[in-house]
Amino acid sequence: MTQAAFGPKLATVLREGYTAKTFRADTIAGLTVAIVALPLAMALGIASGASPDKGLITAVVAGFLISALGGSRVQVGGPTGAFVVVIFNVIAKHGYDGLLIATLLAGLILILAGVFRLGQIIKYIPHPVVTGFTAGIAVIIASSQVKDFLGLSVDKVPADFIPKWQAYLGAIPTISAATVAVGIGALAIIIALRKLAPKLPGFLIAVLVTSTAVALLKLPVDTIGSRFPDIPAGLPMPSLPEISLAKINAVLPSAFTIAFLAGIEALLSAVVADGMAGTRHRSNQELIGQGVANLGSALFGGLPATGAIARTATNIRSGAKTPVAGIMHAVFLLLFILFATDLMAFVPMATLAAILFMVAWGMSEYERFLALLRMPNSDRSVLLLTFGLTVLVDLTVAIGVGVTLASLLFMARMAETVEVDASGKQDPDLDSEDLDQRLALPEGVEVFRINGPFFFGVAGELLDTLRRLGAAPRAIILRMRLVPLLDASGVQALEEFIRQARIAGAKVILSGVQPQPRSMLERVRLGDGFGKVFYAADYADAQSLASSLLDEKSMPDRDGEEDE
Template identity: 40%
Template sequence: MLNRFKGYTFQDFRKDLVAGFIVGIVAIPLGMAFAIASGVRPENGLYTVIIAGILISLLGGSKYQIGGPTGAFVPILLGIVMQYGFQNLLIAGFMAGIILVIMGLLKWGSLIKYIPRPVIIGFTTGIAVIIFSGQIANFLGLKKVEKHEEFHLNMMAIADKIYTFNWQSVAVALTCLFLLIIVPKMTTKIPPALVGLLGSTLFALLVFPDKIPTIGTTFGDIPNKLPELQFFELSVEKLVYLLPPAIAIALLGGIESLLSAMVADGMKEGSKHDSNKELVGQGIANMVTPLFGGIPATGAIARTATNIRSGAVSKVSGVTHGVVVLLVLLLFSPYASHIPLASMAPILMAVAWNMSERNQFMHVLKTKTMDSVVLLITFLLTVFTDLATAVIAGLILAFAAFIRRMSSSLHINKVQTIENGMVQQEYEGIQVFTLSGPLFFGSTNQLEEHVSNKHKKGVVILKLQNVPYIDTSAEAALLSLTNKVTRQNGELIIVGLQPDPKRLLEKTGLAGKIGHHHFFDRMEEALQRAQTLLRTKEVSMNIS
């Protein structure tokens, strides 16, 4: 801790306080809005901002990460609340924290690099559609709209209640939306969400008192204190029952937190996060937060970016942001009951619009490649089924597309004229095949098709200088080729085998079966050995 703050000055502290105050003010309306959209009370979102925000900043692997409830969690948390209930959501969040800690200790943080971009864009855009559509009812002031897990049922429910349209709610929502659009054009020092929330709330109180639904009329008053620490009653049956949602929360939380940390590194020169430490910090935060009624949290990309733009220097800014929200909760929470739900809707819609990655979505779609298919499938499954199904299907499709591309990247050529003109292909008994590309389970069929099925009796030389990788499936194919050549009274010679593939063949014993004296670095040596073998076999045949 002392090394971390070595060289930290009072000027740095001032910058962190300013940045933390700004981010804290931004986090207040978002915390409540994300909680409401997730099917829980607004104060649960504030508890998450405070406790998870402070712990993630203190224990995480990024200097600038801001943690809390996020839009990406909204669909999955709403589904869990509807299917399992709020109390079980807290338990699932606690279990997800344990899973994240285990992932960090196992050093799985670097796996985020292997999630294809089309999958990330697909589910992010799908989540944005769900968030945006989920706020239509509040924007229009519709009454008694039943919520469902399925997107199409939610749209049907909105259409069914469209006659309950409340023009006062629309007026308040449009006021908030106008402020969200106009404020950034006037100044970058004031959070648009805060101005939109306060401005539209004041407008509603003055013009439409008691005419539209508010936080107070819907959820009751927000307590001006943190809840008492509570422990869960756990059993093996309950843990097994809640394991699927816990895994879903952990995977999404891990992905988003590491994406946010990567964004922070890109924005701040010289910044480099520790991905495994970040997972552990996120995990501990998600284990503690549910004990105080908080919902699952992760790294918030937009708030992290705001933190950096506001001049943050260290983790102190993230801690400050949590303290600011705590003070607001203690001092001003009774006033939050007057906030109209119609004021929250445009804020969440703006969040959805900004997180949709619409430009990247269209860019990948225009390529008309397999990446476009992966993107569309992930997007549609996110919207119409659930996030876990979408990500798994997207990864499987992306994996299949990768295997197909990699298998076609292996090129096998039968050499017609061997180096230096020393031996022509017509030279009886010697065949040379040049392989270029990875030799693995997806490309072994080419080895069989172009070499095993086409070689003639005699010596077979495989040039493997340009084969960077061989897996055990390819090793088995080479063993089969070796046995086939041996049965035909021939010999297999390997030229230019790279270190990593050579180590595999040594471990499996195939190198010994082929014969260590049949491995050469240079083609000239291999040809001389081949000619010697052929002469030896000719003498042997004559004698017999």
């Protein structure tokens, strides 16, 4: 194991030297994230078919371990919406002990994935598949909260999507006006604060306002206390569930699903964190940290956990510098569990439903979903099929079918790009391709040649190469004349590369772009007339354009973090 691939980032930070100033910044960030995570953890615990304390236990134990042992400097972990569907189904089929066994197995799978260096596989998951099942999960989460938001009297809500809505429609006469008022009030508070005062903790303020209103006005609405009257205070003692070979076989498919979701969301969150904070995560160490965190969560009776994109972004915006911020977030949540658990009893269920509506809305990534609908039929088909199977059938089936279909369509498109020329003539353009593309390259300009189809994994290689250069160049030329195909995943990868380059203060020039890739880029507003990227007809024009751009007003340089 090399240090470049393994080793917690916390250890790296401590070796570099940790100051009191940094600790203050991390503590403030940790407190801010804890305020955001508190109502969210309770809501996710309930939505998963467990109880609010299970969500808080997960946020404390897994949040601590993910920050302490993970491969990202600013990642924050805990329960997330992606797990809600899987957890609910596992508990319904195998009981809570079955969930704990599945979580333990998922933790072991993640550790093995990290040890065997599978952290880069995330780059090869087609983007339409990720967006499709994420949007599908968002629909399922929102649907699961309709009963509590409207105060419907339904003895048992079916697990499947269509029967669930049939039960809701049949119970419409039982809608509670007081419950709906509380839910709408909570939604209004959250949305208003996001627009008017986005730095304030909207979720927590909604909880405090609606809980106070319900208590003072004595409104007849369901609360956490009425639904869960015996919530224990503090952390339980760690223990193992009763494990047998039969139970392991029964929950093993769910364990792989949990591990898959945890790995995808954790690494996606780490990539987002790198883009925001200018850091670089260790993907294999991140998987190991996530695995240990899931083992720890299961031992304390918690839920599956992974990196949480929204909480990680909040952590960065709040000034977090190191993994200590994530650790402090767990410490503040632990203090709440130890000394303020009784306050949970006053929280209305409708408020938690409103919070989860907002979580589902954020997960839906509707803008990206709509952008993918503008893609060719192949990418659109993968997106809609994955989305439909996630909502109507099963998450595991949706991922498997989506990845398989995307792979088959990709191979079909690749076959179409192969041209057999029987004329015996050589390509004069290929013969004239210069062997040393750095000759006459202006100072402050970097160049990359892409040869072949541009897919999701290429951007990571480009970004890694860019980071190894040290000081960021002022302009980057991407030579794309030999790129015959650009699909939706490739577009997303190129968008990310351009975004990272702009953050670093570099302008991007695309040279010799063929018609199909150019058409795909125009669909996502990366065409020639949108001002985000420059186009050149060939490499000579790109060099001339780069020189003219450097002659303009000085562009800011930003050194990327030189990380292990």
